[in-house]
Amino acid sequence: xxxDDSFATIDQAGWxxxxxxxxxxxxxxxxxxGLSAADAADAVQCAWLRLVESAGAIRDPARIGAWLVTxxxxxAARLSRRARxxxxxxxxxxxxxxxxxxxxVVDADFGRQAWRRLDLLGEPCRSLIRLYVLHPEARxxxxxxxxxxxxxxxxxxxxxxxxxLRALMEEPE
Amino acid sequence: xxEEYLLAALRMGAxxxxxxxxxxxAARAVFRLRVPGGVPAGPVDxxxxxxxxxxxxxxxxxxxxxxxxxxxDAAAGEPGAAGAGDESWxxxxxxxxxxxxxxxxxxxxxxxxxxETTITGGRMExxxxxxxxxxxxxxxxxRTPHVGKVRALSETGHFAVTGLPPGWVSxxxxxxxxxxxxTRWLRVRx
Numbered sequence: 001x002x003x004d005d006s007f008a009t010i011d012q013a014g015w016x017x018x019x020x021x022x023x024x025x026x027x028x029x030x031x032x033x034g035l036s037a038a039d040a041a042d043a044v045q046c047a048w049l050r051l052v053e054s055a056g057a058i059r060d061p062a063r064i065g066a067w068l069v070t071x072x073x074x075x076a077a078r079l080s081r082r083a084r085x086x087x088x089x090x091x092x093x094x095x096x097x098x099x100x101x102x103x104x105v106v107d108a109d110f111g112r113q114a115w116r117r118l119d120l121l122g123e124p125c126r127s128l129i130r131l132y133v134l135h136p137e138a139r140x141x142x143x144x145x146x147x148x149x150x151x152x153x154x155x156x157x158x159x160x161x162x163x164x165l166r167a168l169m170e171e172p173e
Numbered sequence: 174x175x176e177e178y179l180l181a182a183l184r185m186g187a188x189x190x191x192x193x194x195x196x197x198x199a200a201r202a203v204f205r206l207r208v209p210g211g212v213p214a215g216p217v218d219x220x221x222x223x224x225x226x227x228x229x230x231x232x233x234x235x236x237x238x239x240x241x242x243x244x245x246d247a248a249a250g251e252p253g254a255a256g257a258g259d260e261s262w263x264x265x266x267x268x269x270x271x272x273x274x275x276x277x278x279x280x281x282x283x284x285x286x287x288x289e290t291t292i293t294g295g296r297m298e299x300x301x302x303x304x305x306x307x308x309x310x311x312x313x314x315x316r317t318p319h320v321g322k323v324r325a326l327s328e329t330g331h332f333a334v335t336g337l338p339p340g341w342v343s344x345x346x347x348x349x350x351x352x353x354x355x356t357r358w359l360r361v362r363x
Contacts, residue, residue: 012204015201015203015204016201016204019197019200020197023192023197023200024185024191024192025181025185026192027190027191027192027193027196028181028182028184028185028190028192029177029178029181031181031184031190032177032178032180032181032184033177037193041193041195041196041199042340042341042360042362044196044200045196045199045200045203045318045340045341046341046358046360048199048200048203049203049206049318049341049343050358051203052203052206052207053343053355053357053358054213055207069178073175073178076177100175102174102175102178103178105178105179105182106178106181106182106185107185108182108185108186110186111181111182111183111184111186111187112186113186114179114182114183115183115186115187118183129183132180133180133183133184133187134187134189136180136184136190162176162179162180165179166174166179169174169179170174
């Protein structure tokens with residue numbers, strides 16, 4: 001892992017350390033947008049390429065992880081909009097100096113804590129979020145069939161359940 | 174807390190859908206795509222794309238075919254390499270290509286690099302022009318994460334490369350005695 005002022009001279013081993021630390025988080029963020037595996041791979045690759053081309057602009061190597069996750073989210077959101085038919089710029093590059101500090105929650109330990117909190121929610125939240133999380137490409141119609149809910153209610157219910165879970169996660173355990 | 178971050182954490186916590194090894198390998202390989210000492214060329218708004226292959230200043234008079242110039246790599250002179258002065262096709266024209274051409278302009282260190290990308294038969298074509306023309310010793314390198322192809326430039330600064338895999342692409346202009354200038358990476362998919 002590079003230390004302060006060392007990013008411009010990072011070597012292959014340091015780079016591979018970055019990949020080992022963050023590529024799982026970046027992949028998870030890309031897939032959280034419901035992207036296909038191919039599009040998620042492009043979103044992750046985008047973040048690494050942006051890092052290579054922005055190396056001279058990295059001012060705080062300690063925040064590279066947050067920047068990588070933020071950049072992946074940015075690209076995944078773009079590709080998600082494109083998949084829905086929106087016209088998007090292909091050169092909308094995030095500000096290197098502004099990684100999102102909340103990206104730190106993208107972590108397996110935090111995720112396990114979230115699963116424990118999810119059990120505190122009643123149905124249909126538990127089942128709906130479980131399906132939504134574990135099958136990100138599932139369409140609302142498929143989830144509706146599995147949970148025996150009106151398809152029109154899936155989106156609002158999911159939003160309400162996720163809001164409740166986020167609120168739970170912000171409370172002390 | 175962003176919903177996508179919470180979803181991602183939940184997926185990681187469940188051990189669901191781990192990152193594929195191919196994605197990790199591609200990330201490791203990005204390290205060799207650095208351009209030490211290079212100057213990044215940022216995008217420039219292009220209100221009226223000129224069309225790299227259809228500029229009035231094409232090298233029809235120069236007789237130079239960038240794809241077959243000496244000093245290029247093993248891919249130089251490949252069949253189907255587009256000549257920079259090809260006036261038979263213009264951007265966005267309905268000519269059987271898989272999608273319309275996209276033209277983008279980049280600029281840095283006194284150079285302007287225009288790029289025009291298309292997907293034809295599942296392969297990516299990149300044509301472009303460096304302005305002002307950097308001279309006979311300059312080389313252009315069109316790179317994807319998987320392959321790089323080096324071309325000499327025509328007298329007017331035009332170049333073209335075909336047969337690339339679709340995906341991410343960047344162009345580096347190498348000039349003797351001066352820092353290389355590289356474009357931001359572009360995603361080119363059908």
